[in-house]
Amino acid sequence: MVHLPGRIFRRLVRSLFWAASGFLLLPGALPAWAGASENRETFEAVRAADLKLATIGWRLSVANAPLCDRLEPGLGLQLHTLDQFDSASRTAAQVHFGFATPVAVEGVVAGSPADRAGIRQDDSLVRVGPVDLAALPGKPETTQRLVAAQLAIADLPPAAAVEVEAIRAGAPIKLTVQPVPACRSRFELLLSSGYNARADGTMVQISSQFIEEYTPDQAAAAVAHEFSHNILHHRDRLEARGVDFGMLSGFGANVKYFRQTELQADLLSVYLLANAGYPPRAAIDFWNRFGPSKAGGIFRSRSHPHWRDRVATLEAEIAKLETVSARPMVPGVIAERSQPLSGDWQSLLIRHR
Missing domain, CATH: 2.30.42.10 (PDZ domain)
Known part of the structure; x- marks a missing residue:
């Protein structure tokens, strides 16, 4: 590290x-x-x-x-x-x-x-x-x-x-x-004492705190999530839906589309990790460490599911992929990237109990 x-x-x-x-x-x-x-x-x-x-x-x-x-x-x-x-x-x-x-x-x-x-x-x-x-x-x-x-x-x-x-x-x-x-994607590191991460379709940017404070596997999990947005063309698909970004992302019809993209990126990220030789459970380790104290700002907005629900959803998806030995694994969400966002995030989410 x-x-x-x-x-x-x-x-x-x-x-x-x-x-x-x-x-x-x-x-x-x-x-x-x-x-x-x-x-x-x-x-x-x-x-x-x-x-x-x-x-x-x-x-x-x-x-x-x-x-x-x-x-x-x-x-x-x-x-x-x-x-x-x-x-x-x-x-x-x-x-x-x-x-x-x-x-x-x-x-x-x-x-x-x-x-x-x-x-x-x-x-x-x-x-x-x-x-x-x-x-x-x-x-x-x-x-x-x-x-x-x-x-x-x-x-x-x-x-x-x-x-x-x-x-x-x-x-x-x-x-x-x-x-x-x-x-095709650029990876940029933002030197900052805060925790910020974003993807714009061509670039992944992540704060230095993720590299400084988290294990290499956990940092890779944060990168894999943002990278998933680019692979799934989420920026283009959100713009096609005419959503509002920034402060308005957590209001009105915007919410369902952002939650769908967040959950799709979570699900794809564990496959990206596994294909690259990282432990898929690094995504769970990341959220269990990051969520309780730092999942604020955009991470706790209405446009993002609660971190405990994200962990439960990841647990279920990892259980599925652990039964597959072929590499690379190509999850079904890849086939959906050419389709308009439906806003159906509920069917993707597994609630924490």
């Missing part, structure tokens, strides 16, 4: 946003308090936390590719850009990470195609297949170039070999990566 040093974590919570494939260092985040050694400690703590989520996302995306109708080439690369650092921190970051181009490898998922091909952290990228990374649009102190790079790479064929040109320790290198199909 990644653990950020306490003083580093508290300072970063006040000043940083980071993503699973990079982070944004906001103006004044480091220079006011960090010397060279603390800069290094901070950069490496962020790198380690990013890689933790990237690895969870990788496992879930690759193992469950047969369940997804939107795919991308699974490389196992975790990228970041020099743009993401403010002007006061950019020089320190450039030296620490050895940026020789605007986009570099922050980390590599162990055992991934990129790892097997010999790509290493701090390789500065010139080209990935036909994608000229330096030519992508980017503005200082934004993640614009990072997102553009991720989307351009995701548009490549999911299983075709990719030639990667990079600069390592000042010398050009050229490597060939044989990707594997992966579900």
Whole structure:
């Protein structure tokens, strides 16, 4: 489990946003308090936390590719850009990470195609297949170039070999990566002292507290739930129903549709976990730990079922999947993702007794 040093974590919570494939260092985040050694400690703590989520996302995306109708080439690369650092921190970051181009490898998922091909952290990228990374649009102190790079790479064929040109320790290198199909989704980590998680159809975002405070399996369960929303196209289907998001999600006709999507995501999440080699009961462990003290805000709104009922529903579904040995398991809810939401959440829910 990644653990950020306490003083580093508290300072970063006040000043940083980071993503699973990079982070944004906001103006004044480091220079006011960090010397060279603390800069290094901070950069490496962020790198380690990013890689933790990237690895969870990788496992879930690759193992469950047969369940997804939107795919991308699974490389196992975790990228970041020099743009993401403010002007006061950019020089320190450039030296620490050895940026020789605007986009570099922050980390590599162990055992991934990129790892097997010999790509290493701090390789500065010139080209990935036909994608000229330096030519992508980017503005200082934004993640614009990072997102553009991720989307351009995701548009490549999911299983075709990719030639990667990079600069390592000042010398050009050229490597060939044989990707594997992966579900198309970005995974971002929000550095925060709160507990927030969301999915928008193309991205999963989760607060750093889930990585910091929960076991790897429990954190994977939280990610799998949000990832399920993307696989089931819930955002598109909710918008097609004309629902209100945000504060109005717990009122009127909105409720039944949000509850249906929440329960569908719960049910699919345990299959995603099992297919990826995580224990399905991690979802129950997560809710039993999270629910009693922290299931507030959106987690306790009228649009979300009570956490005890969610545990009872998960218990019943896990009992079903534990009788199935085939992998990957494809639950029936996958076949429903092209259909309009019916609002029938009652038939999915099992009440806690």
